[in-house]
Amino acid sequence: MIQRIPFRLQPMLASLIAKPFDKPGWVYEEKYDGERVLTYKEGQRVLLLSRNGNDKTGSFPEIAAAVEKLRPATLLLDGEVVVFDHKRVSRFQLLQQGRGKPMYAVFDCLFAENKDLREKALRERRLMLEKFVSSKGVLLVSQRLTPNGVEAYKLARRRDYEGLVAKDLSSPYIEKRSKFWLKVKVHQEDEFVIAGYTAPERSRKHFGALLLGAYEDGKLYYVGKVGTGFDDKTLAALYKRFHLLVSRKAALVNPPQEHPITYLQPQLVAQISYQELTANRRLRQAVYLGLRDDKRAKDVILPKTRA
Numbered sequence: 001m002i003q004r005i006p007f008r009l010q011p012m013l014a015s016l017i018a019k020p021f022d023k024p025g026w027v028y029e030e031k032y033d034g035e036r037v038l039t040y041k042e043g044q045r046v047l048l049l050s051r052n053g054n055d056k057t058g059s060f061p062e063i064a065a066a067v068e069k070l071r072p073a074t075l076l077l078d079g080e081v082v083v084f085d086h087k088r089v090s091r092f093q094l095l096q097q098g099r100g101k102p103m104y105a106v107f108d109c110l111f112a113e114n115k116d117l118r119e120k121a122l123r124e125r126r127l128m129l130e131k132f133v134s135s136k137g138v139l140l141v142s143q144r145l146t147p148n149g150v151e152a153y154k155l156a157r158r159r160d161y162e163g164l165v166a167k168d169l170s171s172p173y174i175e176k177r178s179k180f181w182l183k184v185k186v187h188q189e190d191e192f193v194i195a196g197y198t199a200p201e202r203s204r205k206h207f208g209a210l211l212l213g214a215y216e217d218g219k220l221y222y223v224g225k226v227g228t229g230f231d232d233k234t235l236a237a238l239y240k241r242f243h244l245l246v247s248r249k250a251a252l253v254n255p256p257q258e259h260p261i262t263y264l265q266p267q268l269v270a271q272i273s274y275q276e277l278t279a280n281r282r283l284r285q286a287v288y289l290g291l292r293d294d295k296r297a298k299d300v301i302l303p304k305t306r307a
Contacts, residue, residue, distance in 0.1 A: 009076075010175040028152035029167065031183055034105070039104070075132060078109075092290060103139070105140045108122075163187070
């Protein structure tokens with residue numbers, strides 16, 4: 001008999017908040033800097049799906065093989081595929097560039113042994129997760145920090161994590177962004193749409209800087225450029241992808257007043273680290289980290305500026 005999980009789901013997403021907090025009944029986990037993946041085990045068949053439903057099974061065969069060896073015939077896990085640096089800190093750039101060994105940091109269990117767990121409280125789902133998954137090989141049960149949320153944030157800062165995620169232990173799994181999961185950033189990282197590029201200067205090949213944008217009320221707004229974070233291989237690979245996206249018109253409602261610029265159809269999404277988004281909505285000290293194929297350009301929303 002072929003085992004099946006009778007549904008496919010959308011991942012539960014955390015809401016961004018400005019400051020850490022401490023509250024009874026909440027736990028505080030390391031925020032991993034990787035690629036969100038839902039993993040379906042149905043008998044001997046394992047399927048890894050990205051946040052927007054792309055099949056990632058072939059990209060992470062060791063993870064798929066490790067999940068296939070887990071005891072339950074049916075199992076649905078939620079987690080983040082990550083690559084750690086030498087300090088055991090996850091870095092999206094390492095994952096995107098194929099440097100290091102991908103691991104699967106699992107933080108939720110939604111289906112196990114033919115039982116739907118989505119309506120169960122997080123504390124029950126975590127117990128089920130720990131029953132079937134251990135931190136061994138390429139699998140890792142997500143790390144919980146100290147019980148105090150403010151101290152957990154300080155710990156995340158000391159260890160140079162991307163941030164932390166606070167979770168209500170009584171919460172069910174909700175297939176949308178929720179206030180039951182809250183995230184606080186240590187580093188400023190966000191996704192932005194690549195809307196064009198400038199010409200290369202001096203010894204730089206292919207292009208100079210990328211024009212970045214984000215949506216607000218259905219319109220794509222220019223938020224600045226990024227010209228660092230590229231090696232020669234990345235410059236060449238991006239430039240090759242740009243060829244089919246060249247556009248005569250700017251998709252931005254407020255394009256920069258400089259020339260020459262090559263505009264692109266707004267389809268590619270880049271992960272960017274930056275110091276801040278200023279009051280006039282421009283990125284300071286932006287660094288390119290990599291492309292994201294797990295998020296649609298239309299879902300890239302303009303971050304809020306600091307008050």
